[in-house]
Amino acid sequence: MGIIDKTTYTLTCPKCGAIEVATILDKGSNWGGSHWQSMAIFNQFDTTWEGGGSHEPTLKSATCKKCSSKATYKSTYLGDSLLRGCSTNPNL
Ligand SMILES: [Zn+2]
Numbered sequence: 001m002g003i004i005d006k007t008t009y010t011l012t013c014p015k016c017g018a019i020e021v022a023t024i025l026d027k028g029s030n031w032g033g034s035h036w037q038s039m040a041i042f043n044q045f046d047t048t049w050e051g052g053g054s055h056e057p058t059l060k061s062a063t064c065k066k067c068s069s070k071a072t073y074k075s076t077y078l079g080d081s082l083l084r085g086c087s088t089n090p091n092l
Pocket of ligand 1: 018069
């Protein structure tokens, strides 16, 4: 059980400068495989996604709600090894 993977998406609007970060979690298990959330929830952007479940979802499009500009994004994958490394650090 537990969270084994997560991906963080950072959306930026090039026109009005809006920026927002959201995280998608893989709530699967080591024996049952992946079970990704279907999307990340953004308040400042309208987003459409593809995937979810056994496949990591990918962002298909993101539009700024404020000015209707197409947003740019970057995604950062944080896998199992990094999370485990943090939790077993004796200095924390
Ligand atoms: Zn905007």
